[in-house]
Amino acid sequence: MTTLALGDDRTTTASSIDELDRDTVHKDAIAANVKRAKEAVERAIRLRAAGDEGHARLADGLAREEAEGALDLARAIDAEKAASEAQQAATDAGVTGDRERALLEEGIARNGRLRAELDELTHPRSETTRSATTDAGAKTSAKPSVTADGGAR
Amino acid sequence: MRRATKGASLGGWIVLLACAGASMGCAAPMLSVPRVSDADAAKESPQTREAVSLAPQAVARADEQRELAKKALKEGDDTAATLFADRAIAAYEHAFVLARLARAIHARDEAESALAIASARARELAASRAQVEAEGEELEKRLAVARDAQPLVAVGAAGDGKREGARVVAARALTMEARLLCGSARLVASDDATLKAIADVEKDVAGVESQLETRPHPAPIDAAARVRARCLDRLTAARRTSQGATDGDTLLAELSASGGLDPARDERGVVVTLRDLFDGAGLAASAQDKVAELGRVAAAHPDLGVQVVVNDAAPPTKADEALDAKHADAVVTALVRAGATVGHVKSELAGVRAPVVDPGDAAHRGRNARVDVVFVTR
Numbered sequence: 001m002t003t004l005a006l007g008d009d010r011t012t013t014a015s016s017i018d019e020l021d022r023d024t025v026h027k028d029a030i031a032a033n034v035k036r037a038k039e040a041v042e043r044a045i046r047l048r049a050a051g052d053e054g055h056a057r058l059a060d061g062l063a064r065e066e067a068e069g070a071l072d073l074a075r076a077i078d079a080e081k082a083a084s085e086a087q088q089a090a091t092d093a094g095v096t097g098d099r100e101r102a103l104l105e106e107g108i109a110r111n112g113r114l115r116a117e118l119d120e121l122t123h124p125r126s127e128t129t130r131s132a133t134t135d136a137g138a139k140t141s142a143k144p145s146v147t148a149d150g151g152a153r
Numbered sequence: 154m155r156r157a158t159k160g161a162s163l164g165g166w167i168v169l170l171a172c173a174g175a176s177m178g179c180a181a182p183m184l185s186v187p188r189v190s191d192a193d194a195a196k197e198s199p200q201t202r203e204a205v206s207l208a209p210q211a212v213a214r215a216d217e218q219r220e221l222a223k224k225a226l227k228e229g230d231d232t233a234a235t236l237f238a239d240r241a242i243a244a245y246e247h248a249f250v251l252a253r254l255a256r257a258i259h260a261r262d263e264a265e266s267a268l269a270i271a272s273a274r275a276r277e278l279a280a281s282r283a284q285v286e287a288e289g290e291e292l293e294k295r296l297a298v299a300r301d302a303q304p305l306v307a308v309g310a311a312g313d314g315k316r317e318g319a320r321v322v323a324a325r326a327l328t329m330e331a332r333l334l335c336g337s338a339r340l341v342a343s344d345d346a347t348l349k350a351i352a353d354v355e356k357d358v359a360g361v362e363s364q365l366e367t368r369p370h371p372a373p374i375d376a377a378a379r380v381r382a383r384c385l386d387r388l389t390a391a392r393r394t395s396q397g398a399t400d401g402d403t404l405l406a407e408l409s410a411s412g413g414l415d416p417a418r419d420e421r422g423v424v425v426t427l428r429d430l431f432d433g434a435g436l437a438a439s440a441q442d443k444v445a446e447l448g449r450v451a452a453a454h455p456d457l458g459v460q461v462v463v464n465d466a467a468p469p470t471k472a473d474e475a476l477d478a479k480h481a482d483a484v485v486t487a488l489v490r491a492g493a494t495v496g497h498v499k500s501e502l503a504g505v506r507a508p509v510v511d512p513g514d515a516a517h518r519g520r521n522a523r524v525d526v527v528f529v530t531r
Contacts, residue, residue, distance in 0.1 A: 040239075058236035062240045065247060069246055073253075075254055079257035082257075086264035086265045090267040093268055093275050096271075097274045097275035107282055111289050
């Protein structure tokens with residue numbers, strides 16, 4: 001951020017206006033400020049030419065205020081763009097996280113079903129128990145680990 | 154310092170006429186320097202009110218300029234009043250810009266913080282998901298083994314000779330698959346205990362093969378299915394105890410990209426089928442480049458085992474078997490020459506026990522004559 005001084009503003013203003021003239025990215029946004037800064041510079045030149053140094057210094061200060069306002073406007077636009085991009089990236093990362101969570105929960109549930117089926121094949125139960133688990137699937141599995149793993153967090 | 158600008162004078166007359174028309178009292182400063190009134194309006198604007206909290210110093214500086222404008226006006230210096238008022242207006246605008254900047258920086262910092270948190274969370278979830286998927290793949294393999302190991306529905310006596318013949322062919326194919334799976338397991342086994350367990354299963358495979366040779370009827374199809382399942386189980390166990398960097402999907406993509414190889418996946422890994430490879434006992438000149446390319450793939454992935462399986466179109470005679478062995482040696486030699494590690498390449502002679510088309514189909518059984526180069530993944 002810039003500060004304003006009432007001393008000799010001309011050098012600072014000339015340097016700022018040079019920088020602003022080279023700024024093609026924010027050209028449209030800062031055009032009005034730059035125009036007013038240049039007009040103030042012209043005004044100071046006319047006053048100084050007329051021997052009115054006191055008012056000329058006031059016009060110098062006005063030119064500096066406008067030029068520094070334009071520089072800060074360009075910085076604000078950049079910061080707003082960066083904020084918008086970061087917000088979009090955060091939203092995207094949130095969506096990615098949601099998708100990963102859904103896939104994770106789906107994977108946990110799938111593994112639960114696979115464990116239940118594996119358990120059924122490797123440790124077959126009596127016919128009565130088998131018919132109950134066949135109908136109910138994983139949720140009636142005798143192994144606690146199956147339901148614990150199969151249930152999403 | 155008494156020179157008002159042309160614009161300011163014109164504006165003053167407009168204000169004067171407006172005041173006269175309305176028959177209302179107008180403040181003296183508005184008559185002479187309207188920019189001072191504009192500065193007052195800027196001070197009261199919503200933008201300035203917003204800037205007071207975010208850029209108080211900039212607003213204070215604008216207020217100071219506005220006061221100087223009023224003082225100059227009171228002292229009769231219209232030019233100074235106009236310039237101070239212009240500076241005040243520019244300063245109020247600048248204050249609003251600084252407020253925008255402060256707000257944007259705050260929003261950016263908050264968004265970057267939220268992004269870091271959301272990205273870290275997404276990474277954690279992705280890592281957990283990868284782990285769960287790996288567990289799922291392992292469970293799928295164990296389940297495939299468990300399914301294959303299930304007792305088959307009892308096969309009764311053959312209804313007719315043709316059906317029994319088909320069962321013998323199927324039993325031979327299952328036994329051959331068992332041998333190839335156990336052979337693959339050997340290629341990726343990394344410890345003695347695993348190798349011993351494979352050898353135990355291979356004894357049973359040999360027993361079923363012997364039965365098929367000496368007493369093929371009734372076809373030992375259940376026994377063949379069981380030894381196949383056990384060999385698959387040994388392969389899965391061997392993979393669990395060894396570490397490999399090459400993922401089967403990556404290798405499949407790599408081989409597919411090289412063109413003309415038409416790789417496929419099976420339980421052992423990635424299979425490339427080659428035909429018309431030989432000229433006499435050795436490799437034909439036209440086949441050498443293709444085999445060398447596979448050798449280079451094996452060299453690039455030293456964690457993979459390579460199984461070379463020679464298949465025949467018709468039941469081989471003793472002389473054919475000897476030629477098949479020479480063909481297998483020729484392929485193995487070419488692979489090793491191209492960079493494959495000697496101990497990682499093993500050949501198998503399948504004869505007609507692993508057909509891809511019905512061996513009874515005289516028109517197409519020629520396609521059964523082939524060499525399968527299998528990259529066995531860990």
